[in-house]
Amino acid sequence: xxxxxxxxxxIRLAQRPVGLPGPECWQATEEAVTxxxxxxxxxxxxxxSLDPAMRGWMNEGKSYIPPVEIGAVxxxxxxxxxxxxxxxxxxVGALVTGGPGVQDYFLVPGDQIKRTGLARIDPRLGSVTxxxxxxxxxxxxxxxxxxxxxxxxxxxxxxxxxxxxAVGQTVGQLAKIKGCRVVGIAGGEAKCEWVVKELGxxxxxxxxxxxxxxxxxxxxxxxxxxxxxxxxxEILDTVLxxxxxxxxxxxxxxxxxYNNTTAVQGPKNYLSLxxxxxxxxxxxxxxxxxxxxxxxxxxxxxxKDGRMKSKEDVVRGTVADFPATLPKLFKGENFxxxxxxxxx
Amino acid sequence: xxxxxxxxxxIRLAQRPVGLPGPECWQATEEAVTxxxxxxxxxxxxxxSLDPAMRGWMNEGKSYIPPVEIGAVxxxxxxxxxxxxxxxxxxVGALVTGGPGVQDYFLVPGDQIKRTGLARIDPRLGSVTxxxxxxxxxxxxxxxxxxxxxxxxxxxxxxxxxxxxAVGQTVGQLAKIKGCRVVGIAGGEAKCEWVVKELGxxxxxxxxxxxxxxxxxxxxxxxxxxxxxxxxxEILDTVLxxxxxxxxxxxxxxxxxYNNTTAVQGPKNYLSLxxxxxxxxxxxxxxxxxxxxxxxxxxxxxxKDGRMKSKEDVVRGTVADFPATLPKLFKGENFxxxxxxxxx
Numbered sequence: 001x002x003x004x005x006x007x008x009x010x011i012r013l014a015q016r017p018v019g020l021p022g023p024e025c026w027q028a029t030e031e032a033v034t035x036x037x038x039x040x041x042x043x044x045x046x047x048x049s050l051d052p053a054m055r056g057w058m059n060e061g062k063s064y065i066p067p068v069e070i071g072a073v074x075x076x077x078x079x080x081x082x083x084x085x086x087x088x089x090x091x092v093g094a095l096v097t098g099g100p101g102v103q104d105y106f107l108v109p110g111d112q113i114k115r116t117g118l119a120r121i122d123p124r125l126g127s128v129t130x131x132x133x134x135x136x137x138x139x140x141x142x143x144x145x146x147x148x149x150x151x152x153x154x155x156x157x158x159x160x161x162x163x164x165x166a167v168g169q170t171v172g173q174l175a176k177i178k179g180c181r182v183v184g185i186a187g188g189e190a191k192c193e194w195v196v197k198e199l200g201x202x203x204x205x206x207x208x209x210x211x212x213x214x215x216x217x218x219x220x221x222x223x224x225x226x227x228x229x230x231x232x233x234e235i236l237d238t239v240l241x242x243x244x245x246x247x248x249x250x251x252x253x254x255x256x257x258y259n260n261t262t263a264v265q266g267p268k269n270y271l272s273l274x275x276x277x278x279x280x281x282x283x284x285x286x287x288x289x290x291x292x293x294x295x296x297x298x299x300x301x302x303x304k305d306g307r308m309k310s311k312e313d314v315v316r317g318t319v320a321d322f323p324a325t326l327p328k329l330f331k332g333e334n335f336x337x338x339x340x341x342x343x344x
Numbered sequence: 345x346x347x348x349x350x351x352x353x354x355i356r357l358a359q360r361p362v363g364l365p366g367p368e369c370w371q372a373t374e375e376a377v378t379x380x381x382x383x384x385x386x387x388x389x390x391x392x393s394l395d396p397a398m399r400g401w402m403n404e405g406k407s408y409i410p411p412v413e414i415g416a417v418x419x420x421x422x423x424x425x426x427x428x429x430x431x432x433x434x435x436v437g438a439l440v441t442g443g444p445g446v447q448d449y450f451l452v453p454g455d456q457i458k459r460t461g462l463a464r465i466d467p468r469l470g471s472v473t474x475x476x477x478x479x480x481x482x483x484x485x486x487x488x489x490x491x492x493x494x495x496x497x498x499x500x501x502x503x504x505x506x507x508x509x510a511v512g513q514t515v516g517q518l519a520k521i522k523g524c525r526v527v528g529i530a531g532g533e534a535k536c537e538w539v540v541k542e543l544g545x546x547x548x549x550x551x552x553x554x555x556x557x558x559x560x561x562x563x564x565x566x567x568x569x570x571x572x573x574x575x576x577x578e579i580l581d582t583v584l585x586x587x588x589x590x591x592x593x594x595x596x597x598x599x600x601x602y603n604n605t606t607a608v609q610g611p612k613n614y615l616s617l618x619x620x621x622x623x624x625x626x627x628x629x630x631x632x633x634x635x636x637x638x639x640x641x642x643x644x645x646x647x648k649d650g651r652m653k654s655k656e657d658v659v660r661g662t663v664a665d666f667p668a669t670l671p672k673l674f675k676g677e678n679f680x681x682x683x684x685x686x687x688x
Contacts, residue, residue, distance in 0.1 A: 263612045265608030268608045271576075271608060282622055
């Protein structure tokens with residue numbers, strides 16, 4: 001392949017957002033593509049994973065991962081195809097998962113392969129977009145958050161917010177497979193109906209149309225044993241009023257709070273943890289990297305035998321569509337895992 | 345003993361408080377004393393335990409224990425002496441721990457002995473007031489909260505708020521014995537000095553005089569691994585900004601919030617749990633009743649060999665002094681475990 005003909009379009013962080021990230025936060029650039037040196041690989045980005053966590057990466061300050069620097073290519077996970085290689089483990093044509101960033105091509109030097117977590121994916125286990133969903137970061141987050149922190153037992157009631165989102169769909173389906181009663185919380189009739197009819201949740205509460213409190217009362221007659229929280233805010237507070245003794249709350253995200261321009265709303269009902277001897281615990285998926293294969297193997301089998309479905313909201317476009325696509329997440333406009341597909 | 349000469353003075357809950365419980369919440373009554381039936385015991389109350397948790401018991405609504413009913417004798421733990429007995433396990437003269445309520449005498453029918461947790465105490469292990477402190481509920485709370493939920497490891501940094509209070513002094517001294525760096529948070533110079541000089545904490549931050557944030561920065565150079573929270577509010581929020589990865593936060597109480605007339609202040613920095621993969625977990629001491637002897641045996645040995653001290657703030661008086669004494673807790677006026685001693 002003649003690399004000199006390729007143009008690498010990129011989206012860089014131009015400024016840190018206040019509230020919802022608008023177009024002013026981004027800058028489009030274009031660079032030449034360079035060939036890999038010994039041990040390195042050059043990949044074409046096929047699909048980018050758009051995740052709520054990206055909002056946090058845009059903020060300044062200490063977190064579980066350093067912020068994206070101003071002027072840097074926006075960080076993003078994704079799937080690529082090797083188009084030039086000086087590394088026998090990654091032959092041309094191989095599909096890989098890694099962190100391409102929001103750009104058409106990404107070069108991974110030999111000494112960065114391990115650090116960036118570049119790994120081949122097996123297309124027989126799932127499609128490119130499924131590898132960004134149930135078999136990707138959201139799936140891993142849901143799997144280890146639920147199993148390791150939530151520790152659900154058959155017969156228990158599991159509630160998950162963002163139920164139609166990437167993490168939520170994995171959590172709910174997995175909890176069903178493990179024998180739990182599963183109640184989702186999602187926004188809008190279409191999502192709620194899909195979660196129940198297609199994914200097999202026992203119920204789904206539409207927080208946009210009606211009271212979450214009443215919904216929990218109705219659909220969780222035995223209380224809540226495990227709550228997987230993707231949203232924070234009022235919904236977390238409402239769930240806290242209905243947890244059982246020794247309940248486990250997995251703090252995975254707080255999408256309702258990410259674009260606040262005022263302080264985060266803390267859970268004013270947190271003393272329910274005391275009354276119920278319950279636990280609230282955070283999870284960061286990267287901690288489980290050594291165990292990803294365990295989860296992938298198990299969930300690929302569920303995808304194959306039909307016990308699990310994987311729904312992606314795929315936007316086809318170029319990196320230039322990234323700035324307008326990301327906010328869909330924060331407006332609840334995505335239906336399933338949000339993916340920006342750049343190439344096939 | 346001629347029981348007919350005895351008058352049982354009582355303090356009953358007259359109305360539920362709004363904010364700090366004032367005199368209007370209480371009603372003084374007097375009753376005759378009746379002799380125990382077969383299996384029962386009659387005790388004289390020697391000392392009452394005054395605890396922050398009492399404020400919660402005065403509220404209506406579901407909690408870890410039913411609320412005190414309007415018109416009922418106020419619930420209180422305490423130490424009594426058997427003065428009439430129809431139960432060989434509790435001979436006249438024996439000292440007992442139980443829940444006398446705020447009254448001079450308490451009768452425990454034979455079929456209520458187990459339910460009320462009436463148990464003899466061994467005066468050789470500690471004084472009556474120590475049996476309400478390190479060897480009593482606060483001590484058990486501190487012991488099991490720290491050891492079971494906090495799981496401190498030698499070399500870790502443990503922070504405890506309400507450090508000069510009943511639970512706090514046990515937690516801090518125990519954590520020192522277990523080889524931790526221990527930093528207290530307390531109100532006022534006298535308490536802070538005592539915590540460091542007498543109890544051997546590494547440091548104590550005076551939240552009434554200076555910044556808790558700066559204090560934590562100075563005294564916890566390696567971050568915070570375990571935080572035992574007795575206060576909630578701003579202090580909890582400040583600690584959350586300095587916790588380490590995999591930190592454990594024990595939610596034991598929230599004395600700063602108990603007399604709020606507005607909503608409880610939720611920890612707005614709770615997403616630090618996510619960033620740090622940390623845990624916040626509630627504890628209710630009653631769950632550990634089957635294991636109390638384990639803690640008592642261990643801590644009585646520390647009292648004996650001088651590694652642990654037990655400081656009580658003993659108010660001598662009658663049950664009529666209860667209404668004016670309880671609020672000391674919420675104003676931070678007690679120095680050590682608050683006890684109302686009625687008799688010797």
